[in-house]
Amino acid sequence: MNVVKNMNLMNHEKHYNTLHHYYLHKYRQKVFKISLNGGFTCPNIDGTVATGGCTFCSYMGSGDFAGNKLEPLAVQFEKIKQMMHNKWEEGLYIAYFQANTNTHAPLKRLKELYEEAITLDKNIIMLSIGTRPDSLPSDVVEYLGELNQRMPVQIELGLQTIHETTSELINRAHDLACFDDAVQRLREKRIEVVVHIINGLPFETKDMMIETVKHLNTLDIQGIKIHMLHLMEKTKMGYQYKKNPWKLMTLEEYVDVTVDQIGWLRKDIIIHRLTGDSPSSMLIAPHWTRKKFVVTNEIDKKMRKLDLWQGDYDEKERTS
Numbered sequence: 001m002n003v004v005k006n007m008n009l010m011n012h013e014k015h016y017n018t019l020h021h022y023y024l025h026k027y028r029q030k031v032f033k034i035s036l037n038g039g040f041t042c043p044n045i046d047g048t049v050a051t052g053g054c055t056f057c058s059y060m061g062s063g064d065f066a067g068n069k070l071e072p073l074a075v076q077f078e079k080i081k082q083m084m085h086n087k088w089e090e091g092l093y094i095a096y097f098q099a100n101t102n103t104h105a106p107l108k109r110l111k112e113l114y115e116e117a118i119t120l121d122k123n124i125i126m127l128s129i130g131t132r133p134d135s136l137p138s139d140v141v142e143y144l145g146e147l148n149q150r151m152p153v154q155i156e157l158g159l160q161t162i163h164e165t166t167s168e169l170i171n172r173a174h175d176l177a178c179f180d181d182a183v184q185r186l187r188e189k190r191i192e193v194v195v196h197i198i199n200g201l202p203f204e205t206k207d208m209m210i211e212t213v214k215h216l217n218t219l220d221i222q223g224i225k226i227h228m229l230h231l232m233e234k235t236k237m238g239y240q241y242k243k244n245p246w247k248l249m250t251l252e253e254y255v256d257v258t259v260d261q262i263g264w265l266r267k268d269i270i271i272h273r274l275t276g277d278s279p280s281s282m283l284i285a286p287h288w289t290r291k292k293f294v295v296t297n298e299i300d301k302k303m304r305k306l307d308l309w310q311g312d313y314d315e316k317e318r319t320s
């Protein structure tokens, strides 16, 4: 496996590789992700592989902050870009297809969308595509490999958990072997892979969540997004919870698990996210997930208190 060890992006504030520092180190300026909506559906909703979708998924296809699919990509891009510039004066852009499964269309359509997206602005430095591992046929991977030589391509791949019982419970409709295979095929084309996982899925213990991270350490992945399970209105899991509530993770439990996961996470992997996000009006529970800064501050505080750095547990196990 070809991985870069010790990116040296950690500092006294953050004991792990943050995306912010990674981009600053690489591009010397702020990088924004501009979420575009290409009007995709999802094979886990439309019957291609299953129906109903993942039980936590919102009707927006887990792209609750993406652009409006009824508008041309150029309009979506300009609107979100302006919003970003209200906060930061300067920056480079990543064109990001976020909502639903963004490789779930004929290759011809994918080419039209992606080729348009990368030319929307001269300051676009990357194309990022959120998808499922079972939606990467060989012709699409072949094309993405070719595109990756002209414009860096990053694939955000949903996994959520390595545990098949949970996966079945939440109706992921693919297995771990399918995920591992997708990572390998993308890496053969040197495409950057960022994996999404969720902490706090029903019946998962702390050990199970840590096992998910340990499995990811064995794969050639470059980034990770760790989310807390948040229950939203108009989702199957949201209905299940309202009908028969179960105990969700507290902030303290989430911090405890996530800190240990970071301790186990390989040192070269970039952490893109440590919290989940959902529009306030759609959130059922847990309410503490609204306070993103509190969550990351608590994680940072605990890592400093323990003097724990990303990958310390992993390194200790490898060298003992």
Ligand code: SF4
Pocket (backbone or CB within 6 Å): 042, 043, 044, 045, 052, 053, 054, 057, 058, 061, 062, 099, 100, 101, 132, 158
């Ligand atoms: S694969 Fe993604 S878009 Fe499809 S149902 Fe699951 S979370 Fe939603």
